[in-house]
Amino acid sequence: xxxxxxxxxxxxxxxxxxxxxxxxxxxxxxxxxxxxxxxxxxxxxxxxxxxxxxxxxxxxxxxxxxxxxxxxxxxxxxxxxxxxxxxxxxxxxxxxxxxxxxxxxxxxxxxxxxxxxxxxxxxxxxxxxxxxxxxxxxxxxxxxxxxxxxxxxxxxxxxxxxxxxxxxxxxxxxxxxx
Numbered sequence: 715x716x717x718x719x720x721x722x723x724x725x726x727x728x729x730x731x732x733x734x735x736x737x738x739x740x741x742x743x744x745x746x747x748x749x750x751x752x753x754x755x756x757x758x759x760x761x762x763x764x765x766x767x768x769x770x771x772x773x774x775x776x777x778x779x780x781x782x783x784x785x786x787x788x789x790x791x792x793x794x795x796x797x798x799x800x801x802x803x804x805x806x807x808x809x810x811x812x813x814x815x816x817x818x819x820x821x822x823x824x825x826x827x828x829x830x831x832x833x834x835x836x837x838x839x840x841x842x843x844x845x846x847x848x849x850x851x852x853x854x855x856x857x858x859x860x861x862x863x864x865x866x867x868x869x870x871x872x873x874x875x876x877x878x879x880x881x882x883x884x885x886x887x888x889x890x891x892x
Contacts, residue, residue, distance in 0.1 A: 727841035727861035728767070728849055735763070735851045738835035740799050740826040743812045747824060754824065758795035760853045762881035765797045767834055767847040775846045778865040780820050782848070782874055785888065787822030792882050796823040801840070803832040850877045857881050 729735055737753045754765055764786050766779050779798055786796035798819075802808035808827050812819070819825055834840040840847055841861055848860040848870075858877035862870055868890060875887040 725861045727844045727847040728838050729856040733856050736837045741829050742826040754797040761793040763795045763851045765849045767799045770845045774865045778867050783820035783823045798825045800827040801834045850881050852881045
């Protein structure tokens with residue numbers, strides 16, 4: 715017998731904590747990787763990594779992504795490798811849109827889109843029904859996974875920041891107002 719899903723049922727998207735972060739391809743849009751394909755896990759080289767897959771362009775997703783990546787850029791000197799991967803059915807349109815909003819994008823992080831389309835890299839098992847999937851990892855293992863249907867800077871931001879700091883292994887998570 716099938717039972718209806720409840721609000722308390724967990725939502726899964728991507729590798730879960732303890733699972734391997736497999737390599738995948740991103741098409742870069744800005745900086746040294748503009749127009750080139752690269753693997754975020756190769757760039758991370760077993761150091762701490764933050765990967766945000768944006769499934770749906772919404773203001774809350776954009777706000778949370780920008781806040782997390784601005785912090786991540788500050789922690790680059792501590793070895794954190796950070797990546798925004800836009801998932802899209804229309805790569806040309808998404809690349810054009812990214813170039814229009816470039817001034818609003820965080821600096822010092824890798825930004826691109828998945829050449830695998832709206833589903834993203836198949837090996838990741840991303841959930842199309844979430845707005846964004848945030849993965850934190852270290853040494854090619856997932857340490858935290860946030861499958862967010864309704865992203866909130868105030869609710870989700872502090873939890874993600876705590877996991878980023880934990881993966882880096884030093885410092886304290888800043889207050890979200892910072």
